[in-house]
Amino acid sequence: MVTVGVLMVLLVVGFIVVKPMYELHYTAIEGLAEDEEKVIYIQTGDKLDDIANLVAEHGFVTKNKFLKYANKLDFTDDKVEPGKYRVKGGMKIKELIYALKNGNQEVKDTRITFNNCRDIYEMAGKVAPDIEADSAAIVNHIMNPETINKYGFREETISAMFLPDTYEVGEWDMTAEEFVQFMAEEFKDFWGDEVIGRGSKLVELDLTQSEVSTLASILEAEQGIVQQEWPKIAGLYLNRVRDNWKLQSDPTAKFCWGDSLRGVQRLLDVHMKIDCPYNTYIYPGLPPGPIRIPSKKAIDAILNAEDHNYYYMCAAPNNSGLHNFAETYSEHKRNARLWWKYADERGY
Numbered sequence: 001m002v003t004v005g006v007l008m009v010l011l012v013v014g015f016i017v018v019k020p021m022y023e024l025h026y027t028a029i030e031g032l033a034e035d036e037e038k039v040i041y042i043q044t045g046d047k048l049d050d051i052a053n054l055v056a057e058h059g060f061v062t063k064n065k066f067l068k069y070a071n072k073l074d075f076t077d078d079k080v081e082p083g084k085y086r087v088k089g090g091m092k093i094k095e096l097i098y099a100l101k102n103g104n105q106e107v108k109d110t111r112i113t114f115n116n117c118r119d120i121y122e123m124a125g126k127v128a129p130d131i132e133a134d135s136a137a138i139v140n141h142i143m144n145p146e147t148i149n150k151y152g153f154r155e156e157t158i159s160a161m162f163l164p165d166t167y168e169v170g171e172w173d174m175t176a177e178e179f180v181q182f183m184a185e186e187f188k189d190f191w192g193d194e195v196i197g198r199g200s201k202l203v204e205l206d207l208t209q210s211e212v213s214t215l216a217s218i219l220e221a222e223q224g225i226v227q228q229e230w231p232k233i234a235g236l237y238l239n240r241v242r243d244n245w246k247l248q249s250d251p252t253a254k255f256c257w258g259d260s261l262r263g264v265q266r267l268l269d270v271h272m273k274i275d276c277p278y279n280t281y282i283y284p285g286l287p288p289g290p291i292r293i294p295s296k297k298a299i300d301a302i303l304n305a306e307d308h309n310y311y312y313m314c315a316a317p318n319n320s321g322l323h324n325f326a327e328t329y330s331e332h333k334r335n336a337r338l339w340w341k342y343a344d345e346r347g348y
Contacts, residue, residue, distance in 0.1 A: 221255075
């Protein structure tokens, strides 16, 4: 009887000791099917208690159980690593904790994409959903005078540093500062130096990077339909800039009116007379900065502009999206009369 009693005590003690360890090592999380997975995000500054709340909200494991097992596996506040994590159905609680501890299984597949942006605000709005920094933080950091000075821009030209594209940035927990630094490095790589790459063409054109971006932004706004015309229009712009002519580009005047002319196709004389430093109907040379964030392709069109003697352009009267080009003002006036007749007949 003594032997049986001892055995029973050993079994009970063994069960009490072994059961928690068994649960820790072999109990699977709940809330996901075997072939299902869910992405969770740990924010910068989160503590272990925040993670416990997060996994409990997703139904993976109760908060108390998570904290109990985290303690057993030495997962403490100082070992919380912000980032993006993938939780898979069938994972054991132990595997989940090890995945989160010290960022052991942080997913580093984050990419950002932005294009067709009018300004820094639109760009930040497209980037923010894919990284930890929100759009307000991104804009505030970019427009901070210290940031602008650090990278050698002005408030009017800082948008030129952000080149539209898709970028592999790796970690999701990217701050606004890290994003801007990343884009500064991409900007440097894109332009190269004055010996090789695009930087060498700046010397030939006697323009700065920001000035090329400004021209590219006007080019893209002027001709948004037929990109094959870009090199020819770019050559026309450069002819006028070199001779200190007014660019007389409609998009620059339209830019001065803000959203009030959004959707307006036909600008009137009154629109061209607004006194604004960006209005190239009033001021010769280039505007203070880009009127939108230009694409890399538009920048390359400026750098590889056609060499010709055109100084004038007017929309072709055939709804093709193309333009008629002219070397002289008299020739341009004939082209313009054809366009106005075409536009009047269609009620533009």
